[in-house]
Amino acid sequence: MKIIVIGSGYVGLVTGACLSETGIDVCCVDTDAAKIAFLGQGKVPIYEPGLQEIVERNIRTGRLHFTTDVSACIGGADVVFIAVGTPPDQDGSADTHSVIEVARTIGRTITGYTVVAVKSTVPVGTTQQVGTEIRKELHKRNASIEFDVVSNPEFLKEGRAVSDFMTPDRVVVGAESTRAERTMELLYKPFMMTRNRMLFTDIATAEMIKYAANAMLATRISFMNEMANLCERVGADIDNVRRGIGADPRIGAKFLYAGCGYGGSCFPKDVRALIATADRFGYPMPLLRAVDRINEAQKEIPFRKLKDHFDGHLENRTIAVWGLSFKPDTDDIREAPALVVIERLLKAGCRVKAYDPAATETVRKKLGDKILLADDMYAAAEGADSLVVMTEWRQFRHPDWLRLLGVMRHPVLIDGRNIYDRGMLIRIGFAYYRIG
Numbered sequence: 411m412k413i414i415v416i417g418s419g420y421v422g423l424v425t426g427a428c429l430s431e432t433g434i435d436v437c438c439v440d441t442d443a444a445k446i447a448f449l450g451q452g453k454v455p456i457y458e459p460g461l462q463e464i465v466e467r468n469i470r471t472g473r474l475h476f477t478t479d480v481s482a483c484i485g486g487a488d489v490v491f492i493a494v495g496t497p498p499d500q501d502g503s504a505d506t507h508s509v510i511e512v513a514r515t516i517g518r519t520i521t522g523y524t525v526v527a528v529k530s531t532v533p534v535g536t537t538q539q540v541g542t543e544i545r546k547e548l549h550k551r552n553a554s555i556e557f558d559v560v561s562n563p564e565f566l567k568e569g570r571a572v573s574d575f576m577t578p579d580r581v582v583v584g585a586e587s588t589r590a591e592r593t594m595e596l597l598y599k600p601f602m603m604t605r606n607r608m609l610f611t612d613i614a615t616a617e618m619i620k621y622a623a624n625a626m627l628a629t630r631i632s633f634m635n636e637m638a639n640l641c642e643r644v645g646a647d648i649d650n651v652r653r654g655i656g657a658d659p660r661i662g663a664k665f666l667y668a669g670c671g672y673g674g675s676c677f678p679k680d681v682r683a684l685i686a687t688a689d690r691f692g693y694p695m696p697l698l699r700a701v702d703r704i705n706e707a708q709k710e711i712p713f714r715k716l717k718d719h720f721d722g723h724l725e726n727r728t729i730a731v732w733g734l735s736f737k738p739d740t741d742d743i744r745e746a747p748a749l750v751v752i753e754r755l756l757k758a759g760c761r762v763k764a765y766d767p768a769a770t771e772t773v774r775k776k777l778g779d780k781i782l783l784a785d786d787m788y789a790a791a792e793g794a795d796s797l798v799v800m801t802e803w804r805q806f807r808h809p810d811w812l813r814l815l816g817v818m819r820h821p822v823l824i825d826g827r828n829i830y831d832r833g834m835l836i837r838i839g840f841a842y843y844r845i846g
């Protein structure tokens with residue numbers, strides 16, 4: 411088989427690299443020439459465990475290629491994936507212009523029957539629109555080439571993207587033709603050897619499944635954050651509440667952690683995009699609006715706790731921040747709660763010293779010299795009036811507390827992810843604050 415993946419970011423690159431592992435020929439396309447040149451040398455521009463090795467191996471064997479020119483590689487392709495970004499528009503709806511642009515390119519360049527699989531997260535109706543745009547371009551070319559569009563949303567988690575792709579919980583394919591379904595089934599067969607987890611639906615349902623999945627996960631987080639905020643007021647412990655409710659199999663233990671809000675390139679934008687879709691259909695979507703509102707407020711809590719601790723006076727304080735990526739094991743800082751807190755701290759006149767195991771460079775590109783980026787977690791804490799932990803990287807779990815007490819100016823700890831032992835920290839001399 412021959413596969414083209416258009417858009418070589420987190421999703422496109424992982425898709426292309428993992429498919430090439432199964433022995434097929436894959437060409438990854440992107441408009442970002444620098445990214446393509448970098449990838450062509452076997453270098454992976456994102457932090458994603460296991461990905462570098464797969465990319466290197468498949469370039470070496472000649473199965474994985476990179477180009478900026480779709481027309482150079484599209485001939486003979488069985489499946490063309492669209493995996494470009496769908497960032498939020500000003501009104502919160504998903505901006506699908508890149509997806510549509512790619513659809514037109516496909517219409518201008520395909521040479522024979524092709525399955526066009528939309529992997530980008532797109533609102534209901536977009537995959538059909540992709541079909542319409544391809545048809546229009548074929549018409550302009552006077553070409554009678556057959557093609558099918560399918561919706562094949564991606565559920566990988568950053569930080570575990572390779573293993574999620576290799577052993578997926580499910581592969582959803584929304585299709586209208588048996589030929590397209592069989593092609594997708596064949597493509598994913600190597601990942602279904604132990605159990606068939608393919609789910610075939612109509613196109614609109616497949617598009618909706620992706621949004622509903624992210625909306626559900628975001629809802630669980632905002633629910634737990636709301637419970638945590640109430641626990642704090644009534645003197646209950648959210649961590650034990652979590653264990654108590656998570657033991658019920660109808661609820662389940664996963665995704666029940668209170669903290670300083672969700673971020674990333676998916677949950678915030680997908681929740682808002684789903685609300686925007688509902689708006690278009692005149693449905694008010696009250697639950698998801700609350701989920702989004704709670705999350706926005708939650709990101710402010712570490713800053714508020716810090717301000718309260720210092721009686722409202724934060725000017726000229728030095729604050730250390732551990733964890734900048736929106737979650738551990740990624741360098742992705744899109745909508746990261748840490749950035750919200752840093753912005754508030756800078757506005758309040760603080761000096762910020764930060765450390766992250768992977769996201770330093772992405773933050774440097776965004777914030778320049780507005781904050782000091784330390785090479786080491788203890789260096790970030792040196793002379794700090796407080797330490798705020800925003801991302802639960804594994805290396806932050808058991809720090810050398812006595813060393814921290816030695817280097818910090820004031821032992822004030824804001825635990826934005828509830829990862830530390832309150833009793834122990836208070837005993838050794840920290841002023842300790844957590845969520846709930």
Ligand SMILES: NC(=O)c1ccc[n+]([C@@H]2O[C@H](COP(=O)([O-])OP(=O)(O)OC[C@H]3O[C@@H](n4cnc5c(N)ncnc54)[C@H](O)[C@@H]3O)[C@@H](O)[C@H]2O)c1
Nearest residue numbers: 417418419420421440441442493494495496508530531564
């Ligand atoms: N990141 C995730 O964890 C994740 C998970 C599931 C689904 N998704 C969805 O997948 C899609 C891609 O997300 P991502 O995180 O990989 O985005 P990304 O920003 O990392 O990558 C998108 C890539 O597309 C390229 N691109 C943009 N326009 C192009 C065009 N016209 N032709 C060729 N390339 C073009 C960009 O240069 C970029 O490299 C989004 O819709 C996102 O919602 C993301």
